[in-house]
Every structure is written in structure tokens, then in C-alpha cells.
Amino acid sequence: MYLRVMQILDGVLVSAHIKEQIKHEVNEWQTNGGKKPHLAAILVGNNPASEAYVGSKVKHCEELGFDSTLLRFEKDITESFLISEVERLNNDDTIDGILVQLPLPGHISGDSVINAISPGKDVDGFHPISLGKMLLGQPTFLPATPYGIMLMLEYYKIDTAGMHCVIIGRSNIVGTPMTILMSRASNPGNATVTMCHSKTKNLKEITLTADIIIAAIGRPKYVTADMVKPGAIIIDVGINRIDDPTKKSGSRLVGDVDFDNVAPLCSYITPVPKGVGLMTICGLMKNTLLAAKQAKELIG
Numbered sequence: 659m660y661l662r663v664m665q666i667l668d669g670v671l672v673s674a675h676i677k678e679q680i681k682h683e684v685n686e687w688q689t690n691g692g693k694k695p696h697l698a699a700i701l702v703g704n705n706p707a708s709e710a711y712v713g714s715k716v717k718h719c720e721e722l723g724f725d726s727t728l729l730r731f732e733k734d735i736t737e738s739f740l741i742s743e744v745e746r747l748n749n750d751d752t753i754d755g756i757l758v759q760l761p762l763p764g765h766i767s768g769d770s771v772i773n774a775i776s777p778g779k780d781v782d783g784f785h786p787i788s789l790g791k792m793l794l795g796q797p798t799f800l801p802a803t804p805y806g807i808m809l810m811l812e813y814y815k816i817d818t819a820g821m822h823c824v825i826i827g828r829s830n831i832v833g834t835p836m837t838i839l840m841s842r843a844s845n846p847g848n849a850t851v852t853m854c855h856s857k858t859k860n861l862k863e864i865t866l867t868a869d870i871i872i873a874a875i876g877r878p879k880y881v882t883a884d885m886v887k888p889g890a891i892i893i894d895v896g897i898n899r900i901d902d903p904t905k906k907s908g909s910r911l912v913g914d915v916d917f918d919n920v921a922p923l924c925s926y927i928t929p930v931p932k933g934v935g936l937m938t939i940c941g942l943m944k945n946t947l948l949a950a951k952q953a954k955e956l957i958g
Contacts, residue, residue: 755781806937
């Protein structure tokens with residue numbers, strides 16, 4: 659019988675702790691002659707969710723003592739123009755990190771734009787060189803959301819060695835990088851990893867063997883109580899908006915996990931919101947500070 663009391667993995671608490679560390683590091687860095695880290699964000703179109711995400715990133719830059727530049731473009735710009743803007747930022751020595759807010763309009767290849775970012779400024783960790791170095795265990799920028807998840811597990815001192823980690827979702831942004839990070843010889847890490855996705859057969863049978871479930875499939879309340887064994891650790895990456903007539907806005911945010919029914923079974927679980935999303939920001943900011951330090955080393 660499972661008796662442990664469920665604990666919330668609190669993104670507000672952990673991100674506040676990490677941001678204080680970053681602020682201290684930035685102050686120390688500037689005292690020793692370093693310049694403010696400078697993040698450039700590119701936003702194409704007027705997608706409300708993208709507007710909110712980019713706005714949050716810019717706000718966090720100000721809070722942590724970073725400089726930031728937000729470049730807004732109409733949704734009908736050409737792919738070649740956007741790539742030329744990325745290349746301009748690559749050549750601007752005052753810019754340390756570049757992020758392109760996804761998704762982009764359908765006529766623009768996200769891969770082509772991400773590939774155009776200089777690997778030394780790829781603070782979202784999406785460039786093929788960044789991903790390749792991560793696969794090989796070499797120093798690099800980690801994708802921001804997986805990085806944030808690892809930081810959260812580290813903060814709560816969760817020893818994942820030998821655990822069975824089931825990851826639901828195979829995106830290059832979350833699912834695939836998480837399989838690498840959770841299986842590498844580190845802590846957090848040293849887990850036995852199974853990647854599942856929309857075509858996986860007998861998903862419930864697999865998740866019921868999981869010590870950790872990382873849900874990143876983009877479907878509201880996809881992971882239900884009958885898929886979770888007592889004592890499991892649940893990391894919910896999903897951010898889905900569903901109708902809710904009780905809310906003034908008429909909708910609310912939920913994750914990929916049916917939180918209300920799954921939480922009582924768990925040892926640990928992340929909420930949505932105020933969970934992994936805040937940790938993603940921490941991963942991005944830590945990458946940007948690292949980019950500034952590496953740029954200083956290259957310039958001398």
C-alpha cells in the first residue's frame with residue numbers, strides 16, 4: 659500500500675531560487691568586467707500565446723539584469739528576410755543569445771531559421787550542433803525545457819538512478835532530448851528510458867511500470883489515473899487551453915495530465931500552470947548567461 663504524501667514540484671519556488679542565483683552571478687560577472695547578457699527575441703505574427711511567452715522572457719531579462727531586444731515582424735514576411743535578420747544578429751557582437759519564438763507561419767521553415775542561428779548564440783538549444791553535442795555528452799546549450807526539468811529534479815534532490823522513466827512525446831524540443839538527458843550517466847539521470855508517442859501500442863501497460871512519467875504529447879488530460887502506478891513521479895510539460903464557463907475568460911490552462919485524479923497517487927507532481935513553464939525560462943536564462951561568458955572568452 660502506498661502511504662507517502664504527495665508533494666508538488668513547485669515551479670514558482672524553484673524558479674525563484676534559481677533566478678536569485680542567476681542575479682548574483684550576473685552581478686559578480688559585471689563586477690569583474692563582464693557586460694550584461696543580451697538576449698534577442700524574434701516574434702513573427704500576433705499569436706496570443708507566442709506574445710505571452712515572449713513577453714514573459716523579456717520581463718525576466720529585465721528582472722535578472724539582462725539586456726533584451728524584441729524584434730517583431732508581420733506574419734507575411736518571407737523566409738529569406740527572416741533568415742537575413744537572424745544572420746544580422748549573428749554578426750552583432752552586442753547580442754549574446756538569439757531565440758526565435760515558435761511556431762512560425764506555415765510558409766516559413768522553422769528548421770531553416772533555427773539552422774541559421776549561430777550555434778554560439780543558440781540559447782534555446784535547438785540547433786543541430788547543440789543537439790549533436792548533447793547526444794555526445796559534450797558541453798553545449800541544452801534545450802530550455804528539458805534543462806529546466808533537470809534543474810527541478812536536482813533542486814528536489816530526486817535520485818533517478820535505476821528508475822524507469824517513460825516519456826510520452828517525441829518532439830525535438832522536449833521528448834527526444836529528455837530521453838538522452840535522463841539516460842546519461844549523471845544525477846538526475848542514470849534512468850532506464852522508454853519513449854512513447856501517439857502510435858505506441860499498449861501505452862497504459864508501459865506507463866504502469868514507470869517510476870517517472872514525463873508527459874509532453876500536447877493533449878489535455880491525456881495521462882489518467884489508471885495509467886499511473888502509486889508513488890510515481892509525474893512531470894507535466896503540457897500547456898493546453900480548454901473551455902471553462904466558470905472562468906471570466908471562458909477558458910483555462912491544463913496540462914497533459916489529469917491532475918485532480920492523478921495527483922493523489924503520486925509521490926511528486928508538477929502543476930500546470932506554475933510548473934515546468936517557469937523552469938523553461940530558467941533554462942533559457944542560464945543558457946544566455948553562459949553564452950555571454952563564452953563570447954567574452956572568444957573575444958578576449
